[in-house]
Amino acid sequence: MSKNINIHVHHLTRVEGHGNIVVNVTDGTIEKCEWQVPEAPRFFEAMVRGRRWDDIQTIVSRICGICSITHSLASTKAVEDALDIEVSEQADTLRILMHYSEQLQSHVLHVGYLVAPDLFTAPSVVPLVPKAPDAVKTIIRAHRVANQWSDLLAGRTTHPTTLKPGGLTKIPTEKELRQLQETLKATVNDLVTICEVVLSVADKLPNFTRDTEYISLKQDNPPTYTFYHGDITSTDCNGDGPVHIRDWEKVANEYVSPQSTAKWTRWHRDAYAVGALARFNNNADLLSPLGKKVADMFGLKKGNCNPFMNNIAQLVECAHVVETSIEMIDRLLTNGLKEEKISVTPKAGRGSGCVEAPRGILFHTYEFDKNGDCVAANICIPTNQNHANIQKDFEAFVPQFMDRGQDDLRHGMEMLVRSYDPCISCSTHMLNVEFVK
Amino acid sequence: MWKLSKKDFQKFVTAMIGSDQQVVGVQAKGDRFAFGPLEQSEDLRLDYDVTLLPPKKYVLPQVETLMTYKIGGDYQSEMASEKLILLGVHPYDLIAINQMDKLFSQDQYDNHYMARRKNITMIACDVVTPSQNVFASSMGTAVVTEGYDILITEIGDGYVLDAATDKGKALMKLAPDATEASQDDLAKRKAVQDKNRTQLNKHPLECKPSYLPKLLERAYDHPIWEEKARTCYSCGSCNTTCPTCYCFDVQDDVNWDLATGKRWRAWDGCLLENFATVAGNHNFRKQRESRFRHRLYRKAKYIPEKIGGEIACVGCGRCITACIPDIANPVAIYNALLEDIGME
Amino acid sequence: MSKPRVAIFDFACCEGCQLQIVNLEEEILDLIGVVDVVEWREAMSEQSQEYDIALIEGSITRPEDEERIKEIRKRAKILVALGACATIGGVNKLKNNFDLDEVKTCVYGQDAGMPHLATGMTKAVDEVVPVDFKIHGCPIDRKEFTYVVRCLLMGKTPVIPDYPVCVECKAKENVCRWEYNEVCLGPIIRAGCGARCPSTNFRCFGCRGYVENPNVEAAKEVMDKYGLTIDDLKQKMELFGSKQEPTI
Amino acid sequence: MCEGSGSQKDIYLPELATIRKKQKFTRLEMYYHVELDSEKELGHKAGQFVEVSIAGIGEAPISISSSPTQTGFELVVRNAGSVTNAIHNLDTGAKIGIRGPFGKGYPVDELKGKNIVFICGGLGLAPQRSFINYVLDNRDQYDDVEILLGTKCFEDRFYVDEITKWAQRSDVNFVETLDVGCDQWKGNVGVVTTIIPKVKTDLSKAHVLVCGPPIMYKFVLMSLAEAKVPKENIFVNLERRMKCGVGKCGHCQMNNQYVCQSGPVYRFSELGHVPEAI
Numbered sequence A: 001m002s003k004n005i006n007i008h009v010h011h012l013t014r015v016e017g018h019g020n021i022v023v024n025v026t027d028g029t030i031e032k033c034e035w036q037v038p039e040a041p042r043f044f045e046a047m048v049r050g051r052r053w054d055d056i057q058t059i060v061s062r063i064c065g066i067c068s069i070t071h072s073l074a075s076t077k078a079v080e081d082a083l084d085i086e087v088s089e090q091a092d093t094l095r096i097l098m099h100y101s102e103q104l105q106s107h108v109l110h111v112g113y114l115v116a117p118d119l120f121t122a123p124s125v126v127p128l129v130p131k132a133p134d135a136v137k138t139i140i141r142a143h144r145v146a147n148q149w150s151d152l153l154a155g156r157t158t159h160p161t162t163l164k165p166g167g168l169t170k171i172p173t174e175k176e177l178r179q180l181q182e183t184l185k186a187t188v189n190d191l192v193t194i195c196e197v198v199l200s201v202a203d204k205l206p207n208f209t210r211d212t213e214y215i216s217l218k219q220d221n222p223p224t225y226t227f228y229h230g231d232i233t234s235t236d237c238n239g240d241g242p243v244h245i246r247d248w249e250k251v252a253n254e255y256v257s258p259q260s261t262a263k264w265t266r267w268h269r270d271a272y273a274v275g276a277l278a279r280f281n282n283n284a285d286l287l288s289p290l291g292k293k294v295a296d297m298f299g300l301k302k303g304n305c306n307p308f309m310n311n312i313a314q315l316v317e318c319a320h321v322v323e324t325s326i327e328m329i330d331r332l333l334t335n336g337l338k339e340e341k342i343s344v345t346p347k348a349g350r351g352s353g354c355v356e357a358p359r360g361i362l363f364h365t366y367e368f369d370k371n372g373d374c375v376a377a378n379i380c381i382p383t384n385q386n387h388a389n390i391q392k393d394f395e396a397f398v399p400q401f402m403d404r405g406q407d408d409l410r411h412g413m414e415m416l417v418r419s420y421d422p423c424i425s426c427s428t429h430m431l432n433v434e435f436v437k
Numbered sequence B: 001m002w003k004l005s006k007k008d009f010q011k012f013v014t015a016m017i018g019s020d021q022q023v024v025g026v027q028a029k030g031d032r033f034a035f036g037p038l039e040q041s042e043d044l045r046l047d048y049d050v051t052l053l054p055p056k057k058y059v060l061p062q063v064e065t066l067m068t069y070k071i072g073g074d075y076q077s078e079m080a081s082e083k084l085i086l087l088g089v090h091p092y093d094l095i096a097i098n099q100m101d102k103l104f105s106q107d108q109y110d111n112h113y114m115a116r117r118k119n120i121t122m123i124a125c126d127v128v129t130p131s132q133n134v135f136a137s138s139m140g141t142a143v144v145t146e147g148y149d150i151l152i153t154e155i156g157d158g159y160v161l162d163a164a165t166d167k168g169k170a171l172m173k174l175a176p177d178a179t180e181a182s183q184d185d186l187a188k189r190k191a192v193q194d195k196n197r198t199q200l201n202k203h204p205l206e207c208k209p210s211y212l213p214k215l216l217e218r219a220y221d222h223p224i225w226e227e228k229a230r231t232c233y234s235c236g237s238c239n240t241t242c243p244t245c246y247c248f249d250v251q252d253d254v255n256w257d258l259a260t261g262k263r264w265r266a267w268d269g270c271l272l273e274n275f276a277t278v279a280g281n282h283n284f285r286k287q288r289e290s291r292f293r294h295r296l297y298r299k300a301k302y303i304p305e306k307i308g309g310e311i312a313c314v315g316c317g318r319c320i321t322a323c324i325p326d327i328a329n330p331v332a333i334y335n336a337l338l339e340d341i342g343m344e
Numbered sequence C: 001m002s003k004p005r006v007a008i009f010d011f012a013c014c015e016g017c018q019l020q021i022v023n024l025e026e027e028i029l030d031l032i033g034v035v036d037v038v039e040w041r042e043a044m045s046e047q048s049q050e051y052d053i054a055l056i057e058g059s060i061t062r063p064e065d066e067e068r069i070k071e072i073r074k075r076a077k078i079l080v081a082l083g084a085c086a087t088i089g090g091v092n093k094l095k096n097n098f099d100l101d102e103v104k105t106c107v108y109g110q111d112a113g114m115p116h117l118a119t120g121m122t123k124a125v126d127e128v129v130p131v132d133f134k135i136h137g138c139p140i141d142r143k144e145f146t147y148v149v150r151c152l153l154m155g156k157t158p159v160i161p162d163y164p165v166c167v168e169c170k171a172k173e174n175v176c177r178w179e180y181n182e183v184c185l186g187p188i189i190r191a192g193c194g195a196r197c198p199s200t201n202f203r204c205f206g207c208r209g210y211v212e213n214p215n216v217e218a219a220k221e222v223m224d225k226y227g228l229t230i231d232d233l234k235q236k237m238e239l240f241g242s243k244q245e246p247t248i
Numbered sequence D: 001m002c003e004g005s006g007s008q009k010d011i012y013l014p015e016l017a018t019i020r021k022k023q024k025f026t027r028l029e030m031y032y033h034v035e036l037d038s039e040k041e042l043g044h045k046a047g048q049f050v051e052v053s054i055a056g057i058g059e060a061p062i063s064i065s066s067s068p069t070q071t072g073f074e075l076v077v078r079n080a081g082s083v084t085n086a087i088h089n090l091d092t093g094a095k096i097g098i099r100g101p102f103g104k105g106y107p108v109d110e111l112k113g114k115n116i117v118f119i120c121g122g123l124g125l126a127p128q129r130s131f132i133n134y135v136l137d138n139r140d141q142y143d144d145v146e147i148l149l150g151t152k153c154f155e156d157r158f159y160v161d162e163i164t165k166w167a168q169r170s171d172v173n174f175v176e177t178l179d180v181g182c183d184q185w186k187g188n189v190g191v192v193t194t195i196i197p198k199v200k201t202d203l204s205k206a207h208v209l210v211c212g213p214p215i216m217y218k219f220v221l222m223s224l225a226e227a228k229v230p231k232e233n234i235f236v237n238l239e240r241r242m243k244c245g246v247g248k249c250g251h252c253q254m255n256n257q258y259v260c261q262s263g264p265v266y267r268f269s270e271l272g273h274v275p276e277a278i
C-alpha cells in the first residue's frame, strides 16, 4: 500500500453548503490535513442593521433553508427578550410543536437521503430507488409527514410565515391538530422500520472515538429533553452550573480560522461538538420511552464519543419528537385553542435567543434602538461550532485509517463530515461584538 | 310558504348535511364570513353581512378542468356531477348568478357551467345584517323573486321558507316540522323585505340604475377615469371579489408521464395588466385608466346590452372593501359623473 | 428521445430552494423518471460536465463565482434561475445598502482583510449571464417548480403570473393585511405563490419580486390613508428589493 | 334559470383533424393543409377563424386562409409563442384539435357586383386570401378586383407562386411593395400606404378590405379617408387576445364587441362606437 496520499475533495457532496477536505501524506507523514469552508459569506449580522424588529425573522430565516424554523425561533425569542414581550403558554407549546417538525424533517432528510447512500455504498439515494423501493418510500413518507407538519404550524415547510414576536399569526384548528396527531401515530411504525433498516447496515459506521466536549441546552424546570428552553450546558461542566443563554458568547469564544469563511469556536478545550449526540450525551435520561428504545436498539449510551453515532442519535430524536408531540397535542386539545391578539410596542433593548437546531445549539443576539430598529446582531450557528471539532477529528482519524488506502480514507472522512450534518451555508458572523450602549 | 322555528330549522340543516348532497353554507372566517362546506348546523351563520367571496365560486370555480386528453389528441370533456346545496345566498348574489346563467347559456351554450349550475339546489336568504358597503337598495337587488329553490326569511322567532321549485319542494321533505306560514308570518316577511328594499344602502346612487347605460354613453372621455386610475394597482381585487365578473383564462398542463394532461379555466380579471396582451407584446388595453374604465362599462353598459338591460353590478359593495386605494366604488364614480355631466 | 440532463448548482443562498425539490417527496420519483439529474451536490455525489438544463440557486457575490456561472452558462442549453437569490438577489442584496468593507469589518472584525473573506456586490444571476427562465420565490413554490419543469420538457414557455399577489390572496378569501394597517407588498409583487404569507396572516414581503409595471406611486399615496409613512413602505420594500427597481 | 338541453355539445372540446400538407413559407411562417378526421367540411365563410388546439400546450386562434370553395382548409401560422411553435414542430400526418369556424367573416354576398380593393400587410394576407380566392373562383360575380400587398422584406413574402399568378392575371390589379428593398427585389419599396395611389378604380366608390398588424390600420385608414372612401365601404380584420372563441372569456372584448363573435371582420362605419377597436 502506498505511503502517499493526496486527497482534495472540492465541494463535498450531500451536505448543505460548501466544504473541502484536503489531506497530503508523503512517505507516511501527514503534511496537511484540513477541513476547509469556502462557502460564500453572506454577512447577515451586518445586513440586519437598520431593519425593524418585525423584519428580523424574515431576514435571518434565510440563513439556512434546512433549519429555517430554528433560526426563526431563535431570532424571535431574541427579539422578545430584547423588547420584553411575553408569549402565552399556548403559543409556546405550538412553537415547540413547530420546532419538532423541523427536527424530524431535517433528521430524516439527513439520515435517509444523505447518509443512507454511504451505508449502502451508493453515490446517492437515486440508485437506491430500484434497489430498495420500500425503504426509500418509507423514508419519503416520514419526510412528507414532517413537512406537512411544518406546513400546518409554520405556514410552510421552509421559512415560516406564522411566527411573530409575541406569538403566532395563525394557529391550526383543533380538527387539523387532531388529524396531525393521527398522522404522527401512524408514523411511529415507519420510524421503527427506518431504524431497523439503518440497524441492518450500522456496522458500516466506522468504529472511531475521540473524547471531546459536548455542548447543548439543558432544561431543569420541568426536566425536559429540550430543544427550545433552558440554559447552556456541557459534558465538561463539572458542577460549575449551566450558563445563561444571554452569556453564550462566553461559551462560543469565536475566532477566525484561515481555513474557513465561517468562524470557529472553543470552550473548555480546543474544540467542542454540538448536535444530536451532544444533546443525547447531556440529556439522554429525559428521552421518551420510544426514544430510549431506539437508543437501546443501537446500544447507544450516554458518554458516547463516536462522532458517527450522531446519525443514530438523530434517529433517537426522531422517535422522541414524534412521541412527545402526540402528547403535546393531547394537552393542547384538552386546554382548547384560543385565538390570541398580539400587540407589541417597540423599545430599546438587547436580547438573546437560543434553541437547538437539528444539527446543534444555535445562538442569536440583537440590540434595538428606541424605535425598534436593529443596531447590532450576533449569530453563532451550530455548524460553525462543529468546524474545529471536525478538524480535530480529522487529525485523529487520518493516522488511524490511513492504512486503508486513499479511497477508503477519503470516503471515511466524507462520512465523518456528513455525520455532523453540517449546514455550511449558515456561515458568517461577527467577532469582537461591540454593542452600542 | 312554510314556517320553521329556529330549533326546527337547525334540524332541517342537520338533515340536509346528512343527505347525499354536499351542503355549502356561510360560516365565520375570523371576523368575516365565507361560504364553505358545512359540517354541522351550528356553524351556519345566516345573520352574516357579506361573504369575502361571492358564491360564484361554486357556479364558476376558481379553477375548473374542462377536459383531459392524450398528447396528440383524444380530448375528453370533464363535467361536474356532484350535487350541491348552496345555503344562505343573499338576494344580490343570487341576482348575479341569475345573470351569469343567462350569459353562459345564451349564444353558445356552456355546458360545463350549466351542468354545475343544474346540480345546485339554491337556498337564498334575505339579508339580516347590512354590510359596511352594501348598496343593493340602489341597484334594486336587495330582494330577489326568482332563481332560488328555497328563499329563507328570518322573522324574529323563526324562518319563513318559500319553496319555489320542485327541487325546493322536494328538499322540504327533510323538514317534517314545517307548518304552513300564517298571514302574520307573511306580513313579517314582507316587512323584512320592504325594509331591505330601502335600507341596504350605504352608498346611495343618485339615479335609477336603468339610467346608467345612458350616463356612460356620454362619459367615455371623462377625466374621472384617469383621475381614479392614477392610484390603481391593477391588482384585480375588484374583479376577483365581484359576483358578476366571470372572465376566465384557459391553460394546459401535462402529467408527469408527459403523455396525458388537462386543460382548465381559471378566473381572470380585466383590470390585470396583460388581460388584452397578444403575441408580440401588443397590449390592446395598456393604460391603467382604460382597464379601469372597462370594468365599469362592462358592469353598467356592455353586459346590460347582452342581458336585456339588467345592470351587472348588484351593489354588494365587495369591490369597495377590497380596493386598497379606495377608487373602485362604482357609486362614487356614477354620482360624480352625474354631478358633472348631469342627466340628459 | 433520451431524457434531458439536469444539473443543479448553488451559489450564495440558504439552499432552501433545493430543499423544495427534495420536498417534492413521492413526486421526485416522477421527476427522475423523466429527467436525468446528473449533478446535484446537496443530494448526490454524482457529477457531470454535460447537461441540457442548469438550475441555478443563489446569488453571485464573488469574482470566482462569476467565472463559475459563466462556465455553467456555456455548457447549458437552458439556464433557469431558481428562487429569489438567483432571480432578484434575495435578502443577500441587503448587503448592497452598505459599504462593503464596512460590512466585512462588521462581521469579521480585524480579520476582515483575510483573502478568503473577499466579497463583492450581490448580483442576481441575470446580472451576470443571460437567464432563460425564472422560478420566483423564497423559497420556490413546489407546484410552480414542477409545472415549469414540465413546460420545459414540453418545449413550452411556462405561464408565470405578471399580476399582483392580491389576485391569489383575494381568491383565498383572506382579509387584507391593510385592514390591520400592516404594510403588505401584495399589490406590487408578482403572484404565483398562492399568497402563502397573507394566507397565514403575514404580510407579503416581496420575495417574488415586483410585477413588470408596479404602481409604486399608488403605494406611496395610500400610506397616509392607513396612518403609515413612506419610510414604513421603504423599509418593507428593501427586504427583498434592495437596489432593485423600482426604489423609493 | 335558463334551461338548455343536456345533450348539447361541449363548446370547448376540439375535434380531431390531420395535417395533410406542410410547407415552410418564411423564417417565421409555415403553411398547413388540414382535414377534419370526421371527413366533414369545416363549412366556413371567408374571413372566419378556427381555434387550433395542441394538447398539452394550449389553443391559438388562426384565420382560415383558404377559400370555402376547396376541400379541407389551409392555415398560415407564424411562430409567435408556445402554441404556434408547437404547431411548427408538427409534421404531415400529425393530429391537431380544431374548434370552429368562429366569427362572422366577410360580407361575401353584399360585395357581389362591387369593386373590391384588398389591402394586406404581412401576415394579413393569410386571412384575406380566403376571400381573394373566393372572389377569383367566382370572378364573374364581382366587378374590379385589386390587391395591394405590403411585406417587410423579400424573405418574408409567402404564397409567392400564387401571388405571381395573381400578378399575371389581366382581371386583377395586383400591386406589391416591400418596406425594405434589396437586390433581388425590383418592385416598389415603401410601406403599404405608398402604393394606395396605384389603385386604378375610383376608391371613393370601391369597397376596401384591410388586414394587417395593429399599427398598419391607423395609417391605411387615414389614407383611405383622404381618398374619400366611405366608412361603410371599408372592412377591417382585427386581432385580439382570445381564450375561448365563443364569447365567454372576455379577452377579445373591445368596448361592447366580442371580436370572436361579431368580428374579426368589421365594417369600419360600425366601429364608430367602438373606440377601442383601432
Ligand SMILES: Cc1cc2nc3c(=O)[nH]c(=O)nc-3n(C[C@H](O)[C@H](O)[C@H](O)COP(=O)(O)OP(=O)(O)OC[C@H]3O[C@@H](n4cnc5c(N)ncnc54)[C@H](O)[C@@H]3O)c2cc1C
Pocket: B274, B275, B277, B278, B279, B280, B281, C157, C162, D049, D058, D059, D060, D061, D062, D063, D064, D076, D077, D078, D079, D080, D081, D082, D083, D084, D085, D123, D126, D127, D238, D239, D240, D241, D242, D264
Ligand atoms: C382572429 C385571429 C386570427 C388570427 N390568425 C392568425 C393566423 O392566421 N396566423 C397566425 O400565425 N396567427 C394568427 N393569429 C394570432 C395568433 O392567434 C397568435 O399569434 C397566437 O395566439 C399566439 O399564441 P402562442 O401560444 O403561440 O403564443 P403565446 O405563447 O401565448 O404568446 C406569445 C407571446 O405573446 C405575448 N403574450 C401572450 N400572452 C401574454 C401575457 N399574458 N402577458 C404578456 N405577454 C403575453 C408574449 O410576448 C409571448 O411571448 C390570429 C389571432 C386572432 C385573434
Ligand code: SF4
Pocket: B231, B232, B233, B234, B235, B236, B237, B238, B239, B271, B292, B322, B323, B324, B325, B326, B327, B328
Ligand atoms: S381593486 Fe382597486 S386598485 Fe385593484 S385593480 Fe381594482 S380599482 Fe385598481
Ligand code: SF4
Pocket: B238, B241, B242, B243, B244, B245, B299, B312, B313, B314, B315, B316, B317, B318, B319, B320, B330
Ligand atoms: S361592481 Fe362592486 S359592488 Fe358591484 S357587484 Fe361587483 S363587487 Fe359588487
Ligand code: SF4
Pocket: C165, C166, C167, C169, C170, C174, C175, C176, C177, C178, C184, C185, C186, C187, C195, C198, C203, C204
Ligand atoms: S393582504 Fe396583501 S396580498 Fe392580500 S389583498 Fe391585501 S395587500 Fe393584497
